[in-house]
Amino acid sequence: MHKFKLYCNILILLLFLILFCLPGCTTEPVETDLLLPVDFSNIPENLILTSFHTDKIEIRIQAHPNLIELINKKNLHYPVDLYTDLEFDPAGDSDSIEPGSYLFPVEEKRIPMDRGIKILSINPSYLSVQLEKKVSKTFKITVPYIGTPAKGHIALDAATEPASVKLTGAASLIQSIKELKTKPIDLANASEDFKKKIPLDLENPSIISSSDPIIIVSVPIQQQLVSKTIENIPIQIWNSTLKVSIEPSKITIQIKGPFETLNNKEITDQIYSFIDLKGLAPGVYARHAYINIPWDLMMTAAVPQVFTIKIE
Numbered sequence: 677m678h679k680f681k682l683y684c685n686i687l688i689l690l691l692f693l694i695l696f697c698l699p700g701c702t703t704e705p706v707e708t709d710l711l712l713p714v715d716f717s718n719i720p721e722n723l724i725l726t727s728f729h730t731d732k733i734e735i736r737i738q739a740h741p742n743l744i745e746l747i748n749k750k751n752l753h754y755p756v757d758l759y760t761d762l763e764f765d766p767a768g769d770s771d772s773i774e775p776g777s778y779l780f781p782v783e784e785k786r787i788p789m790d791r792g793i794k795i796l797s798i799n800p801s802y803l804s805v806q807l808e809k810k811v812s813k814t815f816k817i818t819v820p821y822i823g824t825p826a827k828g829h830i831a832l833d834a835a836t837e838p839a840s841v842k843l844t845g846a847a848s849l850i851q852s853i854k855e856l857k858t859k860p861i862d863l864a865n866a867s868e869d870f871k872k873k874i875p876l877d878l879e880n881p882s883i884i885s886s887s888d889p890i891i892i893v894s895v896p897i898q899q900q901l902v903s904k905t906i907e908n909i910p911i912q913i914w915n916s917t918l919k920v921s922i923e924p925s926k927i928t929i930q931i932k933g934p935f936e937t938l939n940n941k942e943i944t945d946q947i948y949s950f951i952d953l954k955g956l957a958p959g960v961y962a963r964h965a966y967i968n969i970p971w972d973l974m975m976t977a978a979v980p981q982v983f984t985i986k987i988e
Contacts, residue, residue, distance in 0.1 A: 707796065712752050712787070714803060720773045721810075725758070725845045727882060728806040733782055740795040752788055756780060756803065772987055778805045789931040808846035812886075815856035816840045817876070819893050823864035828935025831863050832896040833885045835939060841876065842886035856892050866897050899934035903976065906931065906987065911965055911983065915954035919988040922951065924980060927965055933973040943970050961985040 712733050719725055739747070761780055762773045762972050780803040784795055819834035836858070843850060857877045876889045908926045927949050937943055949965045962983050965977055 705734060705738050705740055705794075706744065708744055710735050710737060710747070710752070712754045713737075714756060715753040716756050716758055718757045720759055720762070720807075723773065724810040724882070726806045726808050726846050726848075728777075728804070730800065730803040730805070733797045733803070735787060736796040737793050738796055740820060743745045743790060743792050747790065747793065751945055754782070755786060756805075757782060758805070758807075767964070773807075775807050775809045778807070779803065780805065794820075796922040808848060811847045811850050812842055812844040813850050813853075814840050814842045815853065817856055817858060817891060819858050819874075819895075820860045821863050822860045823862040823866075825863045825897055826865045826867035828900050828902070828939070829867050829897050830900045831866065832898060834861070834896070837892040837894075837896045838887055840919050843878075843883050844886070844918075845880070845883035849883055858893060861895060863894060863895070863897075866895070869894070869896050871895070874973035897938055901937050902938055903930055903932045904938045904944075905929070906944065909947065909949045909967075912948060914952045916956065916987065918958060920953065921986045921988075923984045923986075927967070927983075928979050929967060929975055931969060931973045932976050937970070937972055943973075946970055947973075951983065953985065953987065956985075956987055958987045961987070 712735060712853055714729075714731055714733060716729070737744070737747070758774070762778065782798050782801055782803060784798065787795060787798075789795060801819045817836045817838070817840060819836060821831055821834075824984070825831055843853070843855065858874045859877050860872060860948070861872060871892060871894050873890050874893055876885060876891060878885070878889065891899050905928065907927065910926055911922055911924075913920050913922065929947075929949075940956070947967070947969050951963050951965050961984075962982050964981060965983055967978065967980075969975055
């Protein structure tokens with residue numbers, strides 16, 4: 677029984693060697709390419725890294741397949757400490773580092789490779805970097821509109837929270853901004869005031885906003901003021917029991933008001949005209965007519981303005 681167990685253990689050991697050890701001992705190293713992002717750190721406070729820089733390097737490596745499988749699972753990057761690489765005097769002031777374009781040699785020793793992995797080539801051999809002066813500027817926010825409000829309505833200028841935003845970025849980018857806008861707001865069929873959250877229209881992600889890039893926009897919608905002519909309104913005679921004639925007997929007026937009000941017949945039917953003859957004896961008179969119109973309408977013209985009144 678003891679010998680049987682010993683034979684079983686030896687057999688298991690042999691199977692393990694065949695399955696796991698022997699393939700590793702006999703497989704030849706292989707070559708492959710890796711793409712490593714470049715990690716720029718410690719950028720001088722008064723400068724900013726522009727988009728014109730080398731952001732990846734390609735390396736060709738040689739290693740056992742198991743090692744290559746492991747290295748592919750790692751989140752590798754090539755580190756660059758800009759302050760240290762640019763400031764030759766460790767005690768120097770970062771302000772002494774000038775804006776401009778720089779080339780850094782890619783150093784093999786910085787590439788984080790495990791033992792057993794051989795680096796065959798590196799491309800590119802130099803990193804290109806462009807640094808610009810960092811500036812800040814405060815911009816008032818404007819809101820562009822697209823679409824058309826409901827018929828008879830107009831949109832006034834929108835109000836935003838906040839009303840202005842400070843942007844920080846490369847001098848050339850900040851100076852190129854003539855107007856800071858949000859993404860457009862669609863006014864399609866809007867007939868009343870509304871609020872909406874909408875992002876700033878910042879195309880370059882390297883520009884930093886001092887506040888939340890999502891802006892609260894309040895859009896005021898008003899009825900459009902329109903004009904309308906109402907013709908041949910009869911002139912009513914008030915406070916007289918005598919025989920009265922009036923020339924002309926009708927008046928035409930022009931009124932101005934909100935679109936919906938002027939197109940509401942129940943409201944426009946409230947308009948009438950009259951002349952008050954209280955206390956007048958028989959005779960001929962020249963008088964103005966009174967026009968009754970709803971409070972939210974305004975009369976802009978009336979024809980005729982004087983009427984001839986004959987009382988018998």
